[in-house]
Amino acid sequence: MNELFKIFISSMLVDNVVLIQFLALCPFIGMTTDVSKASGMGFATAFVIVLATAVTYPLYHFVLEPFELTFLQTLTFILVIASLVQLVEFYLKKSAPALYSSMGVYLALITTNCAILAVTLNCISKQHSFVESIVYAVGSAFGFLMALVLMSGIRERIKIAPVPSFLRGTPILFVAASLMSLAFGGFAGLIK
Secondary structure, three states: OHHHHHHHHHHHHHOOOOOOOOOOHHHHHHOOOOHHHHHHHHHHHHHHHHHHHHHHHHHHHHHHOOOOOHHHHHHHHHHHHHHHHHHHHHHHHHHOHHHHHHHOHHHHHOOOOHHHHHHHHHHHHOOOOHHHHHHHHHHHHHHHHHHHHHHHHHHHHHHHOOOOHHHOOHHHHHHHHHHHHHHHHHHHHOOO
């Protein structure tokens, strides 16, 4: 149990997919204009991350490895992720049309979100068991969600802050993101 907790905290804080690995920066900047959009995108992506890991792990270990087709893992994982995103898109369109329309093109971008592919590939490369892979995926998903919500909160504060004219817009976002990344870098000594 202690090892699973280490994997969870490590994937969420120490090895955060956005702030430490610098993946999925497009939704990190594009979907953090307000907290509701950021949390919606974060939950949708988190769902796909966990589900993709749950599907790709057995697919890799019970199909690709035994038939010596591991060279197809990236292609296979991308196809699985694209299929899962379509399911999420259909679900959101029916159950939460306001969130679906507010996410716009970014919902389709979940398909090409490199964080999802990175998490599935990391579970294989780190040789996690199935349970450890799910814990790693959940931790990574919460880390992604946390990064989006934190950035959206910062952006709401930036709207009312007296930002110098040369930093307004995108430059201040990247300054804020770099400071967040430095702060998360401080978690590096947390897990031994």
